[in-house]
Structures are given as C-alpha cells and as structure tokens.
Amino acid sequence: MRKRITALFIAAAMLFSVSACGNGNQNNEGTQSEPEQAEPVKEERPEDTIQADAEPERAAEGKGLVIYFSCTGNTEVLAEEIAAQTGAELVRILPKEPYSEEDLNYHEDDCRANMEQNDDAARPAIAGDALDLGEYDTLYLGFPIWWGKLPKIMLTFLDTYDLSGKTVLPFCTSGGSGIEAAVSEILGEEPDANVKEGLRVSGSDSADCADAVAKWLEANGGNEDESD
Secondary structure (H helix, E strand, C coil): CHHHHHHHHHHHHHHHHHHHHHHHHHHHHHHHHCHHHHHHHHHHHHHHHHHHHHHHHHHHHCEEEEEEECCCCHHHHHHHHHHHHHCCEEEEECECCCCCCHHHCCCCCCCHHHHHHCCCCCCCCECCCCCCCCCEEEEEEEEECECCECCHHHHHHHHHCCCCCCEEEEEEEECCCCCHHHHHHHHHHCCCCEECCCEEEEHHHHHHCHHHHHHHHHHHCCCCCCCC
C-alpha cells in the first residue's frame, strides 16, 4: 500500500513538472518583452501629454519675463530673486560695448556713464539677437539708477520694443535715488503699457531682498508662479 501511494505521488509530481515547464517558457517571454517595453510607456506618456497640453495653455495665458541690465551684479541678484518667486524667465540686457570700471567711475565727469547720462540722444547698442516678446504679458524690468534716471541703454531697449498692452513692473537698485523718475521715463516711452509701481532696493541690500520682493509682487499682482 505504501509503495502504491509513493508511485502515485511520483506520477503526480512528474505531471506537475511538465505542466510548469510549459507555462514557464510563456512567462519568460512575457517578462522579457512586456515589462521592459510597457512600463516605460506608462511612465513617459502621461508626462509627454501634460507637457504637450500645458504649453499652448501657458502661451495663451501669457508668461512673465524678467529682463534686466546690471553692471556690478546688484540688480542681477534682485532680478534672480524676482524670477525665483514668480517662475518667470530671465534675460539679461548686455551692452554691445561692455562697461569697464573706468566707464563707471562716476566721480569723473568724462567717464562713459556720465557722458551718456548727460547726452539726451545717447542710445548704447544692445548685444545679441532681438527678443521675441509676443508671448509675454508681464515684463519685470530691472536696472540700476544712474544719476536719478534710467541708464541710457534702457532707453535703447524701450525704443526697440513696443510694450503696448503689456504689464510692466519696474525694479531697481540704487545707492540713494528713488525709482520714481525712472518709472516716469518708462511711462513716457510706453504710454500704452500698464506700468505698475516700482520696487527700489538699496544695492547693498540686494542679497536680502526676498521679503521686499514678495510684498511688492503681492501689491502689484505679479506673484503668480508661471511654472505651475
């Protein structure tokens, strides 16, 4: 009786082994061909769809652009903080002829910066290709204050581009002068733009400007993160 039970057990084990081998070959093909190909598709396709759908929507709503001129780096720090808080893109205005330290020696009447500021017709050339501002509804426009006014290269920018219908939020760094005269210059050059209240930060305080930027953006409706 024990031998018969043992024989039946062996026969059943052999039958199960043959069946398992057949199914094992099928599963190996599935493991090699399906997970390696199918799983990445499940991960990538939703992201691709979101990007493809989101980009036209953002373009339709308009995007923000932080565009700034900076020689010593103070205004650049402020511009980067504004870009970080808004998610706006960042572009620096570079002069075709860079400014040297001697050019910025304001104590010398014949330094380049002073001569430009005293010449109403001065329009320093901007380096690089022209910008396409068509997709941007909001411009954060930054600059240092030179003798109470816009640096003349900013007038070059305003002469070059039509900002009609755009919201412009001016910001500046300065050692003591306010931003009011510069804002008036922007309004004079761009009467059809929606020019908001300007933000002035002392050059020495530009590294600790986060709170000032946040309050300014909240007051002027420019604190929506464009990257969301």
